Amino acid sequence: MIQVTGLEKSYHQTSVLADIHFAVNKGEFFGIIGPNGSGKSTLLKMISGVISYDAGEIVINEKPLRKYTRKELAKLLAVLEQEGLPPVGFRVREVLEMGRFPFQNWLGEEAEDASSLINDIIEMLGLQQLEDRGLDELSGGEKQRVALGKALVQKPKLLLLDEPTTYLDIGYQIQLMDIVKSWQKTNGVTVVAVLHDLNLASLYCDRILMLHKGKQVQVGGPREIMQSSLIEDVYGTRPIVMEHPVHQLPQIFLKSESWR
Ligand code: ADP
Ligand code: MG
Numbered sequence: 001m002i003q004v005t006g007l008e009k010s011y012h013q014t015s016v017l018a019d020i021h022f023a024v025n026k027g028e029f030f031g032i033i034g035p036n037g038s039g040k041s042t043l044l045k046m047i048s049g050v051i052s053y054d055a056g057e058i059v060i061n062e063k064p065l066r067k068y069t070r071k072e073l074a075k076l077l078a079v080l081e082q083e084g085l086p087p088v089g090f091r092v093r094e095v096l097e098m099g100r101f102p103f104q105n106w107l108g109e110e111a112e113d114a115s116s117l118i119n120d121i122i123e124m125l126g127l128q129q130l131e132d133r134g135l136d137e138l139s140g141g142e143k144q145r146v147a148l149g150k151a152l153v154q155k156p157k158l159l160l161l162d163e164p165t166t167y168l169d170i171g172y173q174i175q176l177m178d179i180v181k182s183w184q185k186t187n188g189v190t191v192v193a194v195l196h197d198l199n200l201a202s203l204y205c206d207r208i209l210m211l212h213k214g215k216q217v218q219v220g221g222p223r224e225i226m227q228s229s230l231i232e233d234v235y236g237t238r239p240i241v242m243e244h245p246v247h248q249l250p251q252i253f254l255k256s257e258s259w260r
Contacts, residue, residue, distance in 0.1 A: 007056035034211030074102035078156035226250035
């Protein structure tokens with residue numbers, strides 16, 4: 001569904017991404033990992049068309065990204081960003097309704113009534129009790145579910161997530177990732193997710209792209225990426241990699257240098 005070739009980006013003559021080349025299959029759950037500042041958000045913003053690239057090409061569904069109009073992109077993809085919610089002053093249901101803007105004419109009318117879709121998503125995200133709450137009256141976990149809801153009501157073919165689980169406790173992390181995964185499976189959506197937690201990336205991603213200092217280190221399945229020497233090269237700390245006792249996927253344990 002996505003082909004990225006020879007992608008490059010610089011800010012003020014400093015290269016932040018170079019020689020990026022990978023493809024994402026339709027219906028795939030594709031992860032992007034790498035240390036802070038390695039270029040993950042920049043790459044995701046280029047895929048969503050928010051920022052331009054200096055060289056190379058991103059092709060989505062056989063069409064170069066720069067040939068898409070704003071409206072075409074809004075119908076194709078949705079983004080969940082770390083700070084993606086509108087400023088305070090809006091209620092939960094209003095925020096989800098905003099997700100339908102790309103499908104409305106200038107009178108704010110839609111060909112199909114979206115209210116039942118919005119109801120379904122509110123229910124799936126467990127936001128029924130919060131529908132009429134203001135955004136400033138929500139916890140971090142609740143806000144993140146609203147942000148996901150705003151992305152899902154667009155019924156995107158491509159869902160882009162930038163560190164969706166940051167600031168969430170483990171219960172909400174699993175809940176949010178499970179919702180995304182089951183949505184991806186039932187709707188055949190392609191997911192590209194920047195994840196900072198390597199263990200979550202291993203559990204949920206079909207394949208993972210590992211970035212380091214703006215360069216592509218490796219693309220592969222969890223077993224190819226979750227290797228202690230590779231992780232040491234990129235993150236500067238050597239973890240212990242072990243098989244998850246239930247899910248048969250690699251997980252890491254951090255090893256302290258100063259223990260006892
Ligand atoms: P990550 O998401 O992996 O933490 P980013 O993509 O946010 O990394 O940033 C990659 C690099 O690009 C960093 O060195 C960052 O300082 C730089 N950068 C990001 N956005 C800008 C910008 N708008 N102007 C200048 N430098 C930027
Ligand atoms: Mg980032």
